[in-house]
Amino acid sequence: DAGVTQSPTHLIKTRGQQVTLRCSPISGHKSVSWYQQVLGQGPQFIFQYYEKEERGRGNFPDRFSARQFPNYSSELNVNALLLGDSALYLCASRHRGRPEQYFGPGTRLTVT
Amino acid sequence: AQTVTQSQPEMSVQEAETVTLSCTYDTSENNYYLFWYKQPPSRQMILVIRQEAYKQQNATENRFSVNFQKAAKSFSLKISDSQLGDTAMYFCAFALDSNYQLIWGAGTKLIIKP
Numbered sequence: 001d002a003g004v005t006q007s008p009t010h011l012i013k014t015r016g017q018q019v020t021l022r023c024s025p026i027s028g029h030k031s032v033s034w035y036q037q038v039l040g041q042g043p044q045f046i047f048q049y050y051e052k053e054e055r056g057r058g059n060f061p062d063r064f065s066a067r068q069f070p071n072y073s074s075e076l077n078v079n080a081l082l083l084g085d086s087a088l089y090l091c092a093s094r095h096r097g098r099p100e101q102y103f104g105p106g107t108r109l110t111v112t
Numbered sequence: 113a114q115t116v117t118q119s120q121p122e123m124s125v126q127e128a129e130t131v132t133l134s135c136t137y138d139t140s141e142n143n144y145y146l147f148w149y150k151q152p153p154s155r156q157m158i159l160v161i162r163q164e165a166y167k168q169q170n171a172t173e174n175r176f177s178v179n180f181q182k183a184a185k186s187f188s189l190k191i192s193d194s195q196l197g198d199t200a201m202y203f204c205a206f207a208l209d210s211n212y213q214l215i216w217g218a219g220t221k222l223i224i225k226p
Contacts, residue, residue: 033212033214041218041219042205042216042217043216043218044118058213062148087134088155092156092214094212099145099162099207099209100147101159101209101212103156103157103158105154105155106157108155
């Protein structure tokens with residue numbers, strides 16, 4: 001089976017712009033989570049979705065939003081980009097009832 | 113609130129040696145999971161091993177094993193017969209069984225020297 005996929009791989013945006021990142025979970029996984037990893041740090045939890053409903057939100061401003069589609073894929077949107085939003089954005093999927101999360105390769109966002 | 117601390121920013125060992133990475137955590141909850149993830153230079157986050165808090169037996173996956181001390185809130189990772197491919201950042205992570213949201217340590221950079 002294919003693993004978690006994310007697109008695009010790399011992205012360069014200008015301050016103030018908006019960006020959409022995409023994630024497809026492992027087949028059969030209905031839970032998707034998003035994490036932000038700033039260079040040199042551990043990831044920080046942003047959102048968790050299960051069965052198309054938001055199940056958790058980390059300490060991120062309202063400029064960050066997400067959604068999950070009927071096929072369980074997910075999008076992360078960030079508005080009014082700031083230089084500090086430059087990071088690796090990781091998507092992870094999880095099978096219902098199991099705690100382990102499996103990660104995609106990430107999207108590297110650079111804001112200039 | 114839960115926190116995870118990794119006090120070793122970087123470690124270096126010779127190939128074939130055994131190395132232990134440290135992790136401590138803080139929580140007032142009783143039901144949770146602990147994980148070690150590996151992040152090589154490609155930055156793909158890879159699950160290494162998982163431990164359920166209710167299990168006293170330490171988890172083992174081939175050359176990787178943990179020493180889980182619940183009372184001390186300690187969760188160390190031992191890598192036996194280390195290989196060049198083990199070179200990576202290693203992250204300790206915690207999740208409550210009520211929400212599965214991962215809380216991460218700052219990571220330990222492990223370098224395996226030939």
